[in-house]
Amino acid sequence: MxxxxxxxxxxxxxxxxxxxxxxxxxxxxxxxxxxxxxxxxxxxxxxxxxxxxxxxxxxxxxxxxxxxxxxxxxxxxxxxMAVVFQEPLLLNATVYENVATGLKLRGVPREEMKKRVDRWLEMLGIAHLAGRRSHQLSGGEAQRVSLARAFVLEPxxxxxxxxxxxxxxxxxxxxxxxxxxxxxxxxxxxxxxxxxxxxxxxxxxxxxxxxxxxxxxxxxxxxxxxxxxxxxxxxxxxxxxxxxxxxx
CATH class of the missing domain: 3.40.50.300 (P-loop containing nucleotide triphosphate hydrolases)
Known part of the structure; x- marks a missing residue:
């Protein structure tokens, strides 16, 4: 162990x-x-x-x-640490902006931030949704965004x-x-x-x-x-x- x-x-x-x-x-x-x-x-x-x-x-x-x-x-x-709740609690913004939020708060440089966000959008199969607004997502898509937002922090x-x-x-x-x-x-x-x-x-x-x-x-x-x-x-x-x- x-x-x-x-x-x-x-x-x-x-x-x-x-x-x-x-x-x-x-x-x-x-x-x-x-x-x-x-x-x-x-x-x-x-x-x-x-x-x-x-x-x-x-x-x-x-x-x-x-x-x-x-x-x-x-x-x-x-x-x-990172937390994923039952409700995705997404911002009224694009998928990309939602996933990038925590990195912005941590002051991650823009080039590194884009690299990490793009990676996790791809890993969770939502890269094609990067420009879509959060209210346009299905429940499953929204939770994938929530997971990407957590994993991108590399907790x-x-x-x-x-x-x-x-x-x-x-x-x-x-x-x-x-x-x-x-x-x-x-x-x-x-x-x-x-x-x-x-x-x-x-x-x-x-x-x-x-x-x-x-x-x-x-x-x-x-x-x-x-x-x-x-x-x-x-x-x-x-x-x-x-x-x-x-x-x-």
Whole structure:
């Protein structure tokens, strides 16, 4: 196993008087892809946002490559990450301009920016859409733009918060297969939040199950579900995992 790239310790997050997260330790290794699953309200998206430095925990320590994140280094570390949400959240601009946005904010020279944007438009099969406005895109096209906008930053860690849940099955399957190849080719570590865990075997090395704000199990797909991928009804398997009293 590679070194840990990102880790939370003694993490707690409160929303008012309600405890949303209480996690003793959870980490992501270099080149690893983790699926974060759990019932509604388990805290999956909240954990993702904290690890992506979009939310500040109530208490706890987050370390990046062994260095504690604080107000002095948070921005620099945040720029080593990228996030893809369920909704693409594109600007009212062309596809090219959307993909280039993060590079502009980072002050990347124009020639380098064009080279990187063109590369990722091509890699995600949307080079022909470079001049199209965002409102003219289909759902699948818009999410490809969102992925290109993330990959063009060449992040160390990619966070994916149910990025394909609004797409039809053929589009979702196509993007899952492409994303799997891109992550493996680039070596980018990723945390993938999903409600549809039929997506899990396509991408992930490890599964983490959240329930009531706690990580109750981690392991491979087979270890968590006690089945080989795609050989048993996933809903039955998931129900068994969540109802089990056994903790990780």
């Amino acid at each position: 590679h070194n840990i790239i990102l880790e939370v310790s003694n993490l707690q997050f409160m929303r008012g008087k309600q405890q949303v997260l209480d996690i003793k330790n959870f980490g992501l290794h270099e080149r690893e892809i983790i699926a974060l699953i759990g019932p509604n309200g388990a805290g999956k998206s909240t954990l993702l946002q904290i690890m992506a430095l979009l939310l500040k925990p109530t208490r706890g320590i987050l370390t990046y490559r062994g260095i504690a994140v604080d107000s002095r280094n948070a921005l620099a570390i945040r720029r080593r 160390d860690v990619l966070f994916l918060d149910e990025p394909f849940s609004a797409l039809d099955f053929p589009t979702r399957l196509s993007l899952l297969k492409e994303l799997d190849k891109l992550l493996k080719d680039t070596g980018i570590a990723a945390i993938f939040v999903t409600h549809d865990f039929s997506e899990v075997p396509y991408l992930t090395d490890r599964v983490a199950v959240l329930k009531n704000g706690r990580v109750i199990k981690t392991g491979s797909f087979e270890e968590i579900f006690k089945v080989k991928p795609r050989r048993e009804n996933y809903l039955t398997s998931l129900y068994r995992v969540f109802e089990s009293d056994a903790a990780g």
